[in-house]
Amino acid sequence: MGGRRSGNANRDPTLALVADTADNRPYYHEVTQIRIEKLGNLMSTKELSERPSKVILAVRMLYLVVAIGIIRTAMTVIRHADVRSPHFLIETKALVYVASLFLIYQIGKGKNWARWYLVAILAIAIPLTILPNFESYSHNPVHMLLGFLQLALYIVALVFLFHGSSSHWFGAGKIPK
Numbered sequence: 001m002g003g004r005r006s007g008n009a010n011r012d013p014t015l016a017l018v019a020d021t022a023d024n025r026p027y028y029h030e031v032t033q034i035r036i037e038k039l040g041n042l043m044s045t046k047e048l049s050e051r052p053s054k055v056i057l058a059v060r061m062l063y064l065v066v067a068i069g070i071i072r073t074a075m076t077v078i079r080h081a082d083v084r085s086p087h088f089l090i091e092t093k094a095l096v097y098v099a100s101l102f103l104i105y106q107i108g109k110g111k112n113w114a115r116w117y118l119v120a121i122l123a124i125a126i127p128l129t130i131l132p133n134f135e136s137y138s139h140n141p142v143h144m145l146l147g148f149l150q151l152a153l154y155i156v157a158l159v160f161l162f163h164g165s166s167s168h169w170f171g172a173g174k175i176p177k
Helices: 045-049 053-082 086-109 112-135 141-161 166-173
Strands: 002-003 017-019 025-029 032-034 041-044
Touching: 032 112, 053 086, 053 141, 053 166, 086 112, 112 141, 141 166
Parallel strands: none
Antiparallel strands: 002 017, 017 025, 032 041
16 A cells, blocks of 8 residues: 655654545554654654663763762862852852753753753853863862863763764654653
């Protein structure tokens, strides 16, 4: 039964309205593949509903980035506790970490906008991270090494999030189960 798929195939991943080429009577047919018009690629419904392994790994790396950030904040607070009050630093960093955890959670759910927010944050964070890390080498090399590890994990996670399979998954949007 050679049939033509209608434009509704992109909306419902399990059924598509097709017209039989012989008499053009419409009927529903189970669809095992959906054409993603934006990407021009065929992906199965199962592939679209499952998170790619690169996304899973990137999300874990981003959670590790936040954990390293908390450790670095604690190191800074301990080092400067006798000189100045750490309350402002702790409150500011707590707000940043909560926002980061929210973005990571949204990335895990497949929200493409969260992925782009991380790119913007990286563009802002690179100059704010690299120069202070070099300056901290003389008095706290562990803090510096953790900072570079944090930056490296962040960059690798973003590369994974923009990998081909990840981009297809984010570009597909929500697929009902």
